[in-house]
Amino acid sequence: MLYEGVIQDLIEEFGRLPGIGPKSAQRLAFHVLQTDPAEVARLAAALTEVKRKVRFCEICGNVAEQEQCAICRDPRRDLSIICVVEEPKDVMAIERTREFRGRYHVLGGAIDPMAGVGPDELRIRELMTRLSSTDVVEIIIATDPNLEGEATATYLARLLKPMGLRVTRLASGLPVGGDLEYADEVTLGRAFEGRRLLDV
């Protein structure tokens, strides 16, 4: 033990958080020591409150403080389109674009046989139940553009197409503001595949 009692405890607890190494944990603990007690109390309270209050939306699986999340409760959202994502933070990333006015379905991950995650571990059954009771016409699959996300997208597309739904996938291509010479081959290949006619 390098520090006395409670300081060492705090350093260790900070060190358990993802992306916080021993040096950062120490820096954070010493910051707390020098911070206004009211601010530290607010952080401690926010931690406790999140565990006490946050649950998952019974419709889409997004984080919520009520039985349904703010998006599912919003009557202005288009009920005919569902965007399928892996995690609640993906919902927020898409909301920030203000491009999508439908509703979401959070899977809780992606199919990853190496990690023992199959379709049964994801909220796919809940998606099916949802589809049988609402008038959905399009499913946008917005899983991550990596191996697991692609596998999940293919699995879902095969499952949903026979139901007569329009199943789409977010476009892959060059990131806006990026540099063509730094794009990896797969992304550049996808950008060629998905090229569009310029109307000028």
Add this chain to the structure above:
Amino acid sequence: MLYEGVIQDLIEEFGRLPGIGPKSAQRLAFHVLQTDPAEVARLAAALTEVKRKVRFCEICGNVAEQEQCAICRDPRRDLSIICVVEEPKDVMAIERTREFRGRYHVLGGAIDPMAGVGPDELRIRELMTRLSSTDVVEIIIATDPNLEGEATATYLARLLKPMGLRVTRLASGLPVGGDLEYADEVTLGRAFEGRRLLDV
């Protein structure tokens, strides 16, 4: 507001910590959501306990849970040498070397006129009081090897030398395990200045 109530609160509180940007704050908050409640409760408790229990040693200014810190309470420490540092974390860095068996004096910063920190804002008066009542023979000045640390070291040396004390400064030079070609000119210059005779 991007997230609902308490999640957003937690993201904002994490974001106030040093070195935690908006993305990290969000990642940490979602980690907390998925973490065992007991572990989150431990972090919240550690934060509260640190503010409730930790105070500063009445002798050296280091962090302590009693009136005096563990080092000042230790009767085996050499009372004739005091190592002067800027912050409590510097004490711990030096303790890890196991090279020093004297006691410390924590200034609480360094002289920095641009930030409005002069000698009166540091625990220099407390150091003087300490020197008048104990038999100290050497003061090792271990402030940071930067502009503010050097200014503080010079100030202290001028103050302490007339008192007949041996005033020393930690050696500057090449870091062990480092690469000579990557050393900056000032460090390399100091390494030349402080070169030692090899006894072989």
